[in-house]
Amino acid sequence: MASIAEKMIDCSVQALVQRDASLAADIPHMEQEVNHFQLEIDNQANLLIALQQPMAHDLRFIIASMKISSDLERIGDQAVNITENMQALLQYPELKRMIDIPEMAEIAKAMVRDALHAFVTSDSAEARKVVLRDDAVDALKEQTFRDTLTYMISDPKTIPVGLQLILVSRHLERIADHATNIAEDVVYLVEAKDIRHHADTLK
């Protein structure tokens, strides 16, 4: 499920950057696969809890799996959104620079990959590193907003393209947020410690 979600980020962003809609042709099919996995994982998790009455780490593992599959499904949704932005963008001439979109996409994709790697290897140190990278994506989102706004004001012809790029940067930011959620779930799974909303500093 995670590797399809990662591939969806890749395809949607590559189609955008290379202005080639065919690179995103598989997105609808991949979205269906991801959706199907989510239903299947929830279903299996429910069965396992009901039939096996898991405790402690096993229970945390099952609940983490449900949460992670929900985040992966939403990552897929964001890739679908980016594909829609790409299709809107293709109606207009190219902006000189794709601002910081490719860099944001690289970081967000690496965060998804590393969060899942941390899950598979039960590595909470790696998961904590993923959480810290969210700020870099937020900073690039702000940068994209400011740069694009400047473009749009200085040359109103770029407004429709600029708008789509700003929306793409928001979708990539959401992907990084979901990767962060996954990483937080891994920390909870491994350490039985809830670090969401900085819970450890509040308690």
Next chain:
Amino acid sequence: MASIAEKMIDCSVQALVQRDASLAADIPHMEQEVNHFQLEIDNQANLLIALQQPMAHDLRFIIASMKISSDLERIGDQAVNITENMQALLQYPELKRMIDIPEMAEIAKAMVRDALHAFVTSDSAEARKVVLRDDAVDALKEQTFRDTLTYMISDPKTIPVGLQLILVSRHLERIADHATNIAEDVVYLVEAKDIRHHADTLK
């Protein structure tokens, strides 16, 4: 938790529409409360599953509660985002019309309220009606986008305001999506039937 989340939608949108930041002054405090509820609900759910080994409807109730609290927490995040848009907007003169933002906000808020009412009363018919209203919010989002784009192109001075309004409409759309998720969880809870991704039509 739900009534705080609803109040957050109200305060953030009212502050935006009335151009009065003081109406959103309680948002940071309410966000903390919502975050705290989410951690507490997850914690109680984990304990209940581990200690009581609930089955069938009880288990579905506990899992639905965790999912619903996660959606409510994200609704609170969107209200925080709207507050940030409001603060950016206050730096600029008012646009003639607030486009369709207040109407979107009313529908989204009603969806949250009705989804929660369906949960509390185990009313899956009411929950299914909530799911159907998501399309109206999506249509208003598209309308806002088109109208605002027209404004921005005809008068580039409106670009910074227009951008914020488009982002607000996206946040309201996300709130409606979360209300839809909650409603789908209620259908699952009551009918033991997964209607996400139109699962019932696929099987």
